Amino acid sequence: GSSALGSPSWPMRRLEGGRGVSREGCQSLMSASPRSLLATIGPVAPGAAEPNMIQVQMGKMGDYVKEGWKRCKLGFSGLWDNWGKVREIRKMEKAGGTLSIHDFMTLQKDRADSTKLLHMIAVYALSPNLLPYYIIFYNRALPSTFNLPKDLEAHARQLKGTRSAGLHTMLMEMEKACMNEKDERAANTAKDQKKVAKSILEAPNWLAAVQTLGPELVYNATALKKGQRRRADLGGVPPAVIKGANLAVGAPLNFLPAFILKFQVKSAIFNIATMDEFISKAGAEQALATLGHQELLDLCMDRCVGDPSQGTEHLRAAALGWMRETETLATSVKEADPANGILVCPYRTRLALLGLHAVESARGIEGHGDLAKAVYLGGKSLKLGY
Incomplete structure (x- = not known):
């Protein structure tokens, strides 16, 4: 049809070449997806054939199929190999x-x-x-x-970013809880929790910050039966902390209520505490010295320490620093009284440490959370804490 901008064939011309295209070509352009159109944008060499959108999409489909087949092959063969390794480990364990x-x-x-x-x-x-x-x-x-190697790298970077996201989620949820007009008692409780959180953020060092939570970090071991272990009980932990921790450890479904997310957080904390206990018994320095880069990276990302861009030795130092912090806390909580059965809870102390390292990550000069930091700091210089 005619066009007010020029000749009737104006819409049918390429912007840079002025060469007309057929009506069928225009129809294919109209029906193509935006993603496929973007994939074909680029300079066309003189005399070269224009890229065919269908061919481009078919090529991508072939890559997806190849990657899917590779992923399935590695996944199921890896599961089978791991089951074999587990059987051998169990046999060795039974043999002493x-x-x-x-x-x-x-x-x-x-x-x-x-x-x-x-x-x-x-x-x-x-x-x-x-x-x-x-x-x-x-x-x-x-x-x-x-997981393919690229998935492991992307996952580590994602976990690095979720530390700041989890911290900000916790703070916003805590602010919202203070404005609960339907339940004045719950709002007052949230305000008390907010005061504690503020004192933690203003603490001069990490140990003083954790000791602020002293009464919440101990439990009465005399109430347990003989041989019974302390459960990963997070009862009384504010819902805002649960939602923030769930996001920080990379667990899914953060839109669900805190009492449901608590099970995911408990599972993550339990796994961390169990691994820490094994490393401590084996000797932290000796045990960590035998781990490779990917194993150290997994260990650090689970604990909100280290950075995916760091080398192996930096990750090993970060993991060793975490172990020393847990050992320090086991003997530094003033409310603990081992002689009378009042012991430090290994699960709550690790939850507290996860939060402190999330704060440290958010206060970092480089990395994720730059926009959120700019909201609060503007152009001021940053003083790192903890």
Whole structure:
């Protein structure tokens, strides 16, 4: 049709070449997706054939299929290999052998992967149509053996960013709880918790910050039965802290209520405390010295310490620093009285340390959270704490 901007063929011309295209070509352009259009944007060499959108999409589809096949092959073969390793470790353990830190990490990894596999089976049993959405929207739904090297790097960077996100989520949730007009008692409790949080953020060092929570970090061991271990009980922990911690450790479904998310946080804290206990018994320096870069990176990211861009020795130092902090806390909480059975809770202290390292990460000069820091600091110089 005619055009007010020029000749009737104006809409049919390429902007840079002025060469006309057919009506069929225009129809294909109109029906193409924005992503496929963006993929074809770029300079065309003189005399070269224009890229065919269908060919481009078919090429991408081929890459997706290849990557999917590679992921499935690595994933299922990795699961099978890990199950074989676990059987060998169990046999050695029954024979009286001593577990190495690599063996213990293999057992923990297999337990986590098996749990994910059971979750996928449960989702499929509930509704087969939900399984694809479960995998798409929860990027950690698949067992770890399905991850490609690029996935491991992306996941580590994501966990580095969730530290600041978890901290800001906790602070905003705490502010909202203080404005609860329907429940004045809950609002007053939230205001008291806000005062404690403010004193923690203003503490001169990390130990003083944790000691602010002293009464919340101890438990009465005499109430336990003989041989019974302390459970990962987070009762009384503010919902805002649970939601922030859930995001900081990389757990999914943060839109759910805190009493549901508490189970995910408890599981993450329990795994951290169990691994820390094993490392402590084996000797932290000796045990960590045997770990490679990826193992140290996983260890650090779970504990909100270190940076994915750091080298192996920096990650080892960060993990060792975490171990020393847990050992210091075990003997530095004033409210603890071992002689009378009042002991430091290993789970709550680790939850507190996760929060402190999230604060340290948010206060970092470089890295994630720059926009949020700029809101509060403007152009002022930053003084690091903890």
